[in-house]
Amino acid sequence: MIRFENVTKVYDQKARPALDSINLEIDRGEFAFLVGASGSGKSTFLRLVLKEDRASSGAVYVAGQNVANISSWRVPRLRRGIGVVFQDFRLLPQKTVFANVAFAMQVIGKSRSVIRDTVPEVLKTVGLEGKENRLPHELSGGEQQRVAIARAVVNRPGILLADEPTGNLDPTTSMGIMGVLDKINQNGTTVVMATHDDDIVNEMRKRVVELKNGVVIRDEAKALYTSMIPVVGQSRRLRDASGRDEQPQVIPPRAGSRAEARTEFRTAGEGQA
Amino acid sequence: MRLAFVLGEIGSGLRRNLSMVISVILVTFVSLTFVGAAGMLQLQINQMKGYWYDKVQVAIFLCSDGSTAPGCATGPATPEQEDNLRTLLKSPAVAQYVNDFQYESKDDAYKHFKEQFSNSPIVDSVTPDQLPASFRINMKDPEKYEIISETFSSQAGVETVIDQRQLLERLFSAMNAASLVAVSIAGVMIICAILLIATTIRLSAFSRRRETGIMRLVGASKMVIQLPFILEGVIAAVIGAALASGTLWAVARFFLEGVLSKQYPDTAFISPGQTLILVPALIGLGVVLAGISSLLTLRRYLRV
Numbered sequence: 001m002i003r004f005e006n007v008t009k010v011y012d013q014k015a016r017p018a019l020d021s022i023n024l025e026i027d028r029g030e031f032a033f034l035v036g037a038s039g040s041g042k043s044t045f046l047r048l049v050l051k052e053d054r055a056s057s058g059a060v061y062v063a064g065q066n067v068a069n070i071s072s073w074r075v076p077r078l079r080r081g082i083g084v085v086f087q088d089f090r091l092l093p094q095k096t097v098f099a100n101v102a103f104a105m106q107v108i109g110k111s112r113s114v115i116r117d118t119v120p121e122v123l124k125t126v127g128l129e130g131k132e133n134r135l136p137h138e139l140s141g142g143e144q145q146r147v148a149i150a151r152a153v154v155n156r157p158g159i160l161l162a163d164e165p166t167g168n169l170d171p172t173t174s175m176g177i178m179g180v181l182d183k184i185n186q187n188g189t190t191v192v193m194a195t196h197d198d199d200i201v202n203e204m205r206k207r208v209v210e211l212k213n214g215v216v217i218r219d220e221a222k223a224l225y226t227s228m229i230p231v232v233g234q235s236r237r238l239r240d241a242s243g244r245d246e247q248p249q250v251i252p253p254r255a256g257s258r259a260e261a262r263t264e265f266r267t268a269g270e271g272q273a
Numbered sequence: 274m275r276l277a278f279v280l281g282e283i284g285s286g287l288r289r290n291l292s293m294v295i296s297v298i299l300v301t302f303v304s305l306t307f308v309g310a311a312g313m314l315q316l317q318i319n320q321m322k323g324y325w326y327d328k329v330q331v332a333i334f335l336c337s338d339g340s341t342a343p344g345c346a347t348g349p350a351t352p353e354q355e356d357n358l359r360t361l362l363k364s365p366a367v368a369q370y371v372n373d374f375q376y377e378s379k380d381d382a383y384k385h386f387k388e389q390f391s392n393s394p395i396v397d398s399v400t401p402d403q404l405p406a407s408f409r410i411n412m413k414d415p416e417k418y419e420i421i422s423e424t425f426s427s428q429a430g431v432e433t434v435i436d437q438r439q440l441l442e443r444l445f446s447a448m449n450a451a452s453l454v455a456v457s458i459a460g461v462m463i464i465c466a467i468l469l470i471a472t473t474i475r476l477s478a479f480s481r482r483r484e485t486g487i488m489r490l491v492g493a494s495k496m497v498i499q500l501p502f503i504l505e506g507v508i509a510a511v512i513g514a515a516l517a518s519g520t521l522w523a524v525a526r527f528f529l530e531g532v533l534s535k536q537y538p539d540t541a542f543i544s545p546g547q548t549l550i551l552v553p554a555l556i557g558l559g560v561v562l563a564g565i566s567s568l569l570t571l572r573r574y575l576r577v
Contacts, residue, residue: 073495076492076494077492079489079492080492083491090483090486092483092484103491106275107498108492109497152491155491
């Protein structure tokens with residue numbers, strides 16, 4: 001669903017790249033966490049998927065299409081296939097819950113009757129039935145984020161990108177939000193969530209992609225926030241990026257094959273254990 | 274749905290930015306009024322030129338009933354006198370200066386008079402008999418007016434010979450200068466209007482960046498995002514243009530028709546109806562101004 005091939009993104013020629021030769025594939029229907037410290041490249045990753053920025057080199061594929069080849073007037077169509085949720089909700093303060101969600105349908109020209117049918121359904125999915133006529137400031141943070149999620153998925157995108165959606169919420173509320181995201185994922189939407197929240201990642205046990213200084217230093221299925229297995233020194237660049245002194249065992253990475261890469265990690269981990 | 278949505282967006286944009294929108298309306302109003310004033314002056318010049326101005330330079334008026342000129346002692350010009358004059362005009366001595374000439378009968382004169390003075394009360398009190406017949410001469414060289422004047426002034430049946438250009442040229446050059454001034458002021462005001470529209474759109478885009486950001490994310494097309502802003506500027510400019518048109522009409526109606534044409538009944542003034550041909554031009558100009566300046570602004574300040 002999302003495939004990065006050797007993607008490098010340089011914002012400033014003098015500084016290090018925000019993303020450095022990333023190879024990553026996220027399959028249809030998958031749920032993946034993107035973890036890493038601030039500045040590790042998570043947001044850049046999400047921006048490249050949305051074609052908010054262009055990769056300096058390499059190719060980004062979304063739903064099988066190289067986004068570099070999408071002409072600017074067709075970018076809206078790309079974005080209709082991607083829902084986005086932010087840490088700060090980004091609701092329209094003067095619009096009700098219903099109107100906020102309906103807005104996403106209005107602006108792409110959906111008919112009034114379709115909106116009337118769809119919005120309550122989506123609000124029910126995110127657990128907000130009965131609150132259609134509230135204004136955002138009358139809702140709790142968690143409820144506001146549910147509205148934002150409803151807005152992101154109301155047009156049934158194939159992909160949902162969430163940029164630290166629980167960053168402003170307390171742990172209990174966060175778990176509620178994760179329940180909503182999980183439900184959406186169960187319905188077949190690919191979910192990519194950038195987060196710092198270790199509790200959530202540990203609880204969910206989903207695939208974890210860890211970025212550090214623009215490099216993928218870990219890619220594990222059903223993983224925890226912090227690695228249970230030490231990172232093997234795949235290359236000098238990776239080792240430098242991870243900043244850890246690794247054992248000299250070198251397994252050259254085979255580009256484009258995440259499954260194999262993960263097998264290698266696991267083998268390496270078992271080997272060390 | 275999409276139309277209703279765009280209209281709603283425009284409405285809320287106009288409300289939020291009311292003071293800026295009013296200033297855009299006023300600035301376009303003033304600038305287009307100056308443009309229109311220049312246009313009105315040109316219309317007025319055309320009106321005063323009448324039927325003959327661009328076609329001939331010299332008119333030989335023949336004696337009519339009320340003529341008091343010495344050449345008219347014998348009363349109105351007779352057909353024989355007219356034939357004499359025609360022969361003289363064709364004679365080699367005169368013909369070398371003349372490109373072409375036409376005879377304007379009393380009835381023709383009345384017809385042209387009615388056209389030119391259609392907006393003046395004088396038209397009702399004039400009959401064909403009061404108007405002199407004339408020969409209208411198109412000169413090879415308008416400067417040689419004196420020769421024609423000397424030759425014909427003393428002829429029997431000729432009341433007077435007039436170089437029409439000289440009479441009106443001065444007035445027209447003054448009016449042309451006035452319309453030039455009006456156009457220059459209009460030019461400066463139009464620059465003001467463009468900059469103000471650009472600033473207004475910028476403010477509007479800034480105050481609605483939340484909405485447009487969300488629209489972008491959920492995949493609204495460029496048109497749906499930008500159209501409300503462009504139309505906002507266009508609507509303000511069209512209101513300004515409508516006000517300018519109304520002002521010009523009022524000037525024609527209450528000043529030209531109501532005051533000047535009564536004070537100077539022998540001058541042909543444009544009618545209020547004639548100013549209406551300026552309206553589409555003014556509105557078109559307003560739309561183009563607003564459209565272009567908002568497009569350029571949005572390209573810079575509204576990411577899509």
